[in-house]
Amino acid sequence: MLAPSLSLYVHIPWCVQKCPYCDFNSHTLKSGLPEKEYVAHLLDDLAVDAARVKGREVTSIFIGGGTPSLFSAGSIETLLRGIRERIALHAQAEITLEANPGTVESERFIGFKQAGVNRISMGVQSFQQQHLSALGRIHDSQQALNAAHYAKQAKLRSFNMDLMHGLPQQSVQNALDDLDNAIAQHPPHLSWYQLTLEPNTPFYSKPPALPDDDVLWEIQQSGHQRLTAAGYHQYEISGYAKLGHECQHNLNYWRFGDYLGIGCGAHGKITDTKTGSIHRTVKVKHPRGYMQLGRDYLDSATPVATDDLPFEFFMNRFRLTEPCPIESLEQLTGIAAASKQMSVIDKSLQSSIQKGLLTQTSSHWQVTALGRRYLNTLLEHFV
Template sequence: MNTNVHSANGTPEAHTTLSASQSKTLQLPPVSLYIHIPWCVQKCPYCDFNSHGQKQATLPEAEYVSHLLDDLAQDAKLIGGRTVHSIFIGGGTPSLFSPEAIGRLLSGVRERVNLAADAEITLEANPGTVESERFTGFAKAGVNRISIGVQSFQQEKLARLGRIHDEHQALNAAGYARDAGLNSFNLDLMHGLPEQSIEDALSDLQQGIAQQPPHLSWYQLTIEPNTQFHSKPPTLPEDDILWDIQEQGHDMLIAAGYEQYEISGYSLAGQQCQHNLNYWRFGDYLGIGCGAHGKITLKDTDQIVRTVKVKHPKGYMDLTRSYMHQRHTVLDEELPFEFFMNRLRLLEPCPKQDFTDFTGLKLDEQTTLITNLASAVKKGLLAETATHWQVTPLGRRYLNSLLEMLV
């Protein structure tokens, strides 16, 4: 089973392209801000994110924050005066930066964009890089949600994953998050680890639940290209074991009071990650920092653009070049797949009106898409009413197959 979806490009032949005579009017979805801090203590063998092992004793955090704020000042023009509703500081390991640097960063963000007073502000943390004072400092700097990359509580599995922390540091980090005065915190846990048994996986999950996180991300390890695990693949559990882990773990989470709201996201009532919800609802987001991706709706031209920033820190902080590596206008024929690739991660019903509002396409003119959606309904992967679509339990299990039908 593989429910992680990474490809964002459909084949143009599968969609109906708008003719020049057809009108298209895009509505403006909510806006979020993603900030990428690329450094980590060491690169994990499964990681395909844009991260770079820390080679120097001290990180250039003051210089990098200045570049982030300059990058944001340029990108802010894309959203005009629209309000930013959430911030996610990811990496890498953002908790390597000092609370002072994070405070300066967030103060600078407020000076450059209209940040909602109740904005969710998340910072990713590694249990091996934090202590109680640091978490308290992040909270004072303006962070109100911490996401802790635990992955496992078992030392053998942590070593195999290249993690720098141990079980005790993971437990301590959860305790620090509970006591730091945050609105919420998340624990990241992985299953389907090398040579992992059902008992091992459920033990990790039970220990995670015992820390009482308001939010728990529980997802399957997948082997991605350009990782150490891809070049030297470990022995992973068989598919039947993976499915048993998924089913039994899901039941354990539901019994503990968690609600599944997306493919790998579980939360207590009202504690869903607002930043992720905006992603999956096809919302807009600015992406600043090394290799950061953004997606912005331009009302004046009725276009959606995707942006990618310069990937390597050295190039990103080179004053002689632009932060922007690539800017791509999403073609009309790409929009249906992009919309559903995001929206079908969520378990909530998807209003059909959202498709028209946020892609600008009229559903009744998308003949190929309508046929493909009907086929997905017939196969039991998708449920449909007059006003909504909703992925079924079978569709969640075979999400990749469902999405391939819509290409």
């Protein structure tokens, strides 16, 4: 097995308020932020994880949440300096920080850049007040436009705008107006994804009225055409980018790379090339427990069962529009080309090809347009 590329995810769990659709590990801020204390724990957490990946270099960092932009530029600088002291970081590493348009101003973005951040990801979701209110967002349309202006003003390497469609009471025209507004800001990257109702969220327990399947399909088709015409290419199911601005951190996830996860409830995936095993890790979820002195940050470390590896590999790899090298399955999972398990996988692959969901050459697999539309159906072949 090869040692995959390695990324680092940092979770900052606090928000001004919890959105009704959000199932991430986030907590409404009720008092002052314990920035200094939490950063110290993050770095102690990393020191333990870094010992598991000695000799390996981190190629990207993603600081997510929650709302990381609630933290000061000084705290982010301390965090990034501490990361460099504990683990090797590639000189050109992509370093992303998530920001809520309702929590930033020009000087803050400039401060984040000076701290070492070179990419900002903004959770815009919509430019229309009725949809922002329905989603529980704390910003308005003008603040979203201001945030895009600040990101350009800061001259970051890149920035992303998150935009959602399939919102409560949203028409096709509503969705396309949002997309046109986002495109007009010229973000190098756009994450354009459909609202889903996740368990353990208010939207799941009391579902709002959402657009029907015909409306959703028209939104997706028309939106894709607009994005393509504007010079964006779809490199992942919900990821559109100008050439050279693909999110390297997300690409590493979907290419079945490894990643360390530090912070409350953060997930990680680590490959041990000596034993051929892959472990998924989860850190202690609640901030109080995470910052409790003397407690291990690790909540669980679970090996990925050999029988589950094909599904895990393809579930990630087939999100991408780029071809998947056939050799990468063995390189990243240890499943040998001549093994009995591979013969079972071959049957699933051939079934997918016959149904028009996949194509295969001597060196690559490629998900078809039909396969992207019915990705869940494609992945069911490998369960």
